[in-house]
Amino acid sequence: MMRAPAALAVLCAATLLLAGCEHGPTAAQREAAAQAQAAAQRVAQAQQELKLYHEVLARHDVQLAASLGREIEQRYAGTPAASEVGKTLPAIAAEAAKLAHAQRLAALWDYQTDVPMEGGTQNTASINDTRSDGSQGNIQLILRRHSAWGQSVYLYAQAPGFVCNGLCRIELRVDGGKPQAWAAYLPPTGEPALFIKDDRRFISMLEKAQVIELRVDLKQGGVRTLKYEVGGFKPASFPPLAKKG
Template identity: 85%
Template sequence: MMRARALGLGLAACAVLLLAGCEHGPTAAQREAAAQAQAAAQRLEQSQQEFKLYHEMLARKDIQLAASLGQQIEQMYPRTPAASAVARDLPALTAAAAKQAHAQRLAALWDYQTGVPMAGGTQNTASINDTRSDGSQGNIQLILRRHSAWGQSVYLYAQAPGFVCKSICRVPVSVDGGKPQGWAAYLPPTGEPALFIKDDRRFIGMLEKAQVIELRVDLKQGGARTLKYEVGGFKPASFPPLAKKG
């Protein structure tokens, strides 16, 4: 009986001690350490998810998005295995992404139209606007045209009243910052605000290998002006010859 009572008292004492321990709980330092460990585990998991997406973008050859994700991993998850792995390839990847973005910008400057019905036949054109000194697009077009009746032409097209050119004039043209060379040009007899380059075939051949072409022209309103064309994104395949008549 007494043994049973003593056992009961012992169990009660243990219960009191246990309750006292629960009431006190972990210390502030322990709670802080647990929170830090949980946050670190979450950061590690998130970095691994970002790293998986980074590799998916690389596999899809979307190097611009991959470079952006890589930079994000480095900034948001430093000192993680994902950040260390990304750091090895990120400089080269960032450079490649910038080069791709530049090429895409240049390609987007061109507008192509094929098989367009026009007076006297059909035509294929490739056109690009001049680039102003502040990087914005101007309103004077450089146009390459292949017309089923009129043949191939290269010309500048502006708003009226157009260009100054008497008979055959010489237009200074420089390629990629080189020394300007005079190209023969003329106004159309029909009076459009255009200026035609006489040797269209040679001009297109030069353009296909150039990055920037600058032409010095005289405008009826505005005087002498240098027109800059960022032609490096030109795609010859998008400006095809006209189909030969059967």
């Protein structure tokens, strides 16, 4: 029969052994497991974003796709999803930028159709000049078709308007090309406007241009070059007047 002190010693040893087995993973092991789980979740989230990226591309929404693609590359760098996005994003981003530029140019124009005006009705297309800092100026280039007055192209500024004696010449450049001399004149009614004499040729030129620059002399402000980003002009939004019949 085992004596009490010996039995107590065996019991203590067994207790210590059992306690050692129940210690579980070390702190380093737990941290590594947590990091692995977080990495797996990150990869899974990236795959979900990649799925959405492909869905948006299938809808041909390149602007949203470009935004999603950049987010995937930034938030999930190093994942398979980010690598896959990197294969298509440069082309998608370039297409999105081109579309955004076209939309910006189109938004510069304002169109009005069948507007009652003294003596009849008119259709107009107008755009403001673009300043050197990219902001919009306050001198309008206006295309007008009036039922009684016919077709006109003119600049419209705040009073007192432009300097032009009789039939004057203004300098015009198209898309940075060589300067051209165009005939212009002031309206006899005294508005702060400057009319381009050859309106038909001007509109034909404008439809193919991106930027038109006009060097004019203002009664307040002196000689200035007015820049018009006309590339977003839509001829269909400036229709001929409906014939009466």
